[in-house]
Amino acid sequence: MFELDIRSRKPIYEQLIDKLKQLIIHDVLKEDEKLPSVRELAQQLTINPNTIQKAYRELESQGYIYSLKGKGSFVHPSSKNGRKEELEKVREELKELFAEAMYLGMSREEIAELLKDVEGGERHD
Amino acid sequence: MIDVRNVDKSFDKQQILTNVSFHVNKGSIYGMLGSNGAGKTTMMRMLAGILRQDDGQVHIDNAGIYENTKTKQRLIFLSDHLYFLPQYTIRQMGDYYRSLFPGWDEERYEKLRTLFKLDDKQKLSRFSKGMQRQAAFWLALSTVPDVLILDEPFDGLDAVMRQKIRNLIIQDVAEREMTVLISSHNLREVEDICDHVGILHKGEILLERDLDDLKEDVHKIQAAFKEDAFDPDETDLDVLHVEKRGSVYVLIVRGTEKEVAQEIQSWHPVVYDRLPLTLEEIFIYEMGGVGYAFENILV
Numbered sequence: 001m002f003e004l005d006i007r008s009r010k011p012i013y014e015q016l017i018d019k020l021k022q023l024i025i026h027d028v029l030k031e032d033e034k035l036p037s038v039r040e041l042a043q044q045l046t047i048n049p050n051t052i053q054k055a056y057r058e059l060e061s062q063g064y065i066y067s068l069k070g071k072g073s074f075v076h077p078s079s080k081n082g083r084k085e086e087l088e089k090v091r092e093e094l095k096e097l098f099a100e101a102m103y104l105g106m107s108r109e110e111i112a113e114l115l116k117d118v119e120g121g122e123r124h125d
Numbered sequence: 126m127i128d129v130r131n132v133d134k135s136f137d138k139q140q141i142l143t144n145v146s147f148h149v150n151k152g153s154i155y156g157m158l159g160s161n162g163a164g165k166t167t168m169m170r171m172l173a174g175i176l177r178q179d180d181g182q183v184h185i186d187n188a189g190i191y192e193n194t195k196t197k198q199r200l201i202f203l204s205d206h207l208y209f210l211p212q213y214t215i216r217q218m219g220d221y222y223r224s225l226f227p228g229w230d231e232e233r234y235e236k237l238r239t240l241f242k243l244d245d246k247q248k249l250s251r252f253s254k255g256m257q258r259q260a261a262f263w264l265a266l267s268t269v270p271d272v273l274i275l276d277e278p279f280d281g282l283d284a285v286m287r288q289k290i291r292n293l294i295i296q297d298v299a300e301r302e303m304t305v306l307i308s309s310h311n312l313r314e315v316e317d318i319c320d321h322v323g324i325l326h327k328g329e330i331l332l333e334r335d336l337d338d339l340k341e342d343v344h345k346i347q348a349a350f351k352e353d354a355f356d357p358d359e360t361d362l363d364v365l366h367v368e369k370r371g372s373v374y375v376l377i378v379r380g381t382e383k384e385v386a387q388e389i390q391s392w393h394p395v396v397y398d399r400l401p402l403t404l405e406e407i408f409i410y411e412m413g414g415v416g417y418a419f420e421n422i423l424v
Contacts, residue, residue: 049299
């Protein structure tokens with residue numbers, strides 16, 4: 001399903017969370033779709049099942065997935081309010097990128113243009 | 126699952142372990158790290174029931190281990206010096222293990238054969254170091270242990286075999302909550318597989334933590350400030366280590382990511398970069414804190 005970079009400094013558990021979030025946000029994992037079980041994933045990726053368990057728990061508390069006892073974990077029908085934290089993080093990242101873009105000489109109009117592109121792109125999808 | 130409390134051990138008059146306590150949960154993979162001569166192997170030999178502690182308590186599932194056959198039958202200890210009965214083949218060792226361990230699973234033994242591809246009718250003494258290691262894992266996993274204690278387990282194995290064996294261990298942890306205790310000097314390897322670590326130094330436990338918590342707690346910061354307007358002594362940060370390379374500060378600090386970021390931001394850095402520490406770095410800085418430091422001396 002995906003690969004982790006075990007040579008990265010980023011803790012495996014954070015990598016897992018990020019990867020799964022990406023898959024959920026980009027609809028690779030659809031609403032109410034079942035996530036691979038802890039066992040499957042542990043074996044596939046050769047990583048500690050406890051780490052995966054922990055990542056799933058974190059995703060659940062952030063509202064990305066829900067779990068049913070004895071059945072496994074599923075993608076939460078996108079309740080956007082559960083993603084406040086994520087939004088905050090993206091906002092911070094954007095701020096930094098904007099600052100960098102402006103420093104490198106990008107104008108306000110160019111940024112607006114970019115934004116339009118992104119919006120348009122999504123509509124045509 | 127594994128519960129060690131206030132254990133002391135000395136050989137003759139030399140104190141090896143002092144008041145060691147740690148705990149390993151069922152289904153956890155615990156990495157036991159330590160400087161050379163810290164007492165890791167001694168601790169493991171006590172857990173395997175080979176040695177008896179002088180004082181304190183060494184329990185697996187609320188039962189002692191020393192001279193307790195019942196507990197020992199559910200446990201496998203792979204020492205860093207493997208021992209096989211002289212002139213024995215893997216098959217003969219397997220039969221011997223079957224007579225000792227009630228959990229022995231012949232079906233599993235056969236399944237593992239396809240994985241290891243070793244000739245089990247060949248004498249073990251003819252095998253290379255790495256092949257002997259594989260044979261030891263083959264036998265160990267065929268007993269379906271509840272507790273697996275591994276002292277430098279990946280020594281002598283090639284990269285493919287390492288991955289295979291790690292995968293086998295993880296399967297057992299995921300499927301039947303096997304508990305694993307690993308000691309290794311290869312911190313990279315421990316880092317990938319363990320969820321908890323304990324650091325042993327001079328016979329005492331320095332720290333014992335969830336590995337991810339440990340990593341979230343210590344950060345490597347690279348920051349540069351305008352006109353050097355920064356004084357590491359004046360901050361509220363718990364600084365473990367400071368280094369200045371040109372105009373860039375490299376700091377090792379303890380604290381949550383948010384706290385650290387806030388504090389550094391209040392000094393208005395021009396450059397600010399946070400890197401999670403690798404286990405190797407954590408080990409080195411923690412050891413440095415107790416005077417076991419790396420010193421850059423030309424000899």
